[in-house]
Amino acid sequence: MSPPARRALIILVVGFVTLAATLGALWYLRPGPVGRLVEQAGPQIGGEFQLVDHQGRRVTAASYAGRHMLVFFGFTHCPDVCPLALGEVSVALDALGPEAAAKVQPLFVSVDPERDTPAILKDYVAAFDDRITGLTGTPEEIAAAARAYRVYYKKVPVEGALGYTMDHSAFVYLMGPDGRLEAFFTHETKGEAMAKKIRGFLAS
Numbered sequence: 001m002s003p004p005a006r007r008a009l010i011i012l013v014v015g016f017v018t019l020a021a022t023l024g025a026l027w028y029l030r031p032g033p034v035g036r037l038v039e040q041a042g043p044q045i046g047g048e049f050q051l052v053d054h055q056g057r058r059v060t061a062a063s064y065a066g067r068h069m070l071v072f073f074g075f076t077h078c079p080d081v082c083p084l085a086l087g088e089v090s091v092a093l094d095a096l097g098p099e100a101a102a103k104v105q106p107l108f109v110s111v112d113p114e115r116d117t118p119a120i121l122k123d124y125v126a127a128f129d130d131r132i133t134g135l136t137g138t139p140e141e142i143a144a145a146a147r148a149y150r151v152y153y154k155k156v157p158v159e160g161a162l163g164y165t166m167d168h169s170a171f172v173y174l175m176g177p178d179g180r181l182e183a184f185f186t187h188e189t190k191g192e193a194m195a196k197k198i199r200g201f202l203a204s
């Protein structure tokens with residue numbers, strides 16, 4: 001092969017590889033269905049709240065300013081979804097390691113303030129991870145916080161000693177230090193995947 005022909009071939013191969021790499025990167029970074037949802041609802045999710053933490057202290061969103069928050073709404077009598085989600089949050093904190101995990105405040109907000117007193121929440125969250133803070137409040141305060149986070153919940157009567165259960169949406173929201181939504185997870189997101197996503201936001 002003559003030198004000009006070889007040069008042309010090299011340029012062609014390099015060009016092709018560059019094009020393939022660019023297309024691959026674009027495909028990898030494409031917004032998924034969840035990504036699109038975050039883009040649409042993101043700016044409206046989050047904001048001010050006035051609640052009581054599991055130590056009985058009054059807290060607001062400002063109490064956690066400057067840190068990332070992992071916000072999850074649920075209730076201690078939840079049979080499956082809440083334990084699953086809190087378990088994965090704990091896995092995520094372990095996967096992050098102590099230094100990164102310290103930059104993230106996980107908050108478990110009760111949608112059942114009637115039963116979830118600060119003392120009950122304290123024992124409940126500690127069973128999963130003592131880095132999780134339980135939050136409760138008056139029914140009005142919970143309603144306001146749920147509105148801010150676009151969380152749906154509803155009391156549903158059931159047979160038996162419990163009397164009622166709570167229907168509720170089950171997203172885990174990752175909020176930035178500026179209080180804006182960065183990402184959200186479902187109760188089915190594995191802790192390792194959560195940690196990977198969180199790490200990306202801690203670095204940026």
Ligand code: NI
Nearest residue numbers: 074078081082
């Ligand atoms: Ni639940």
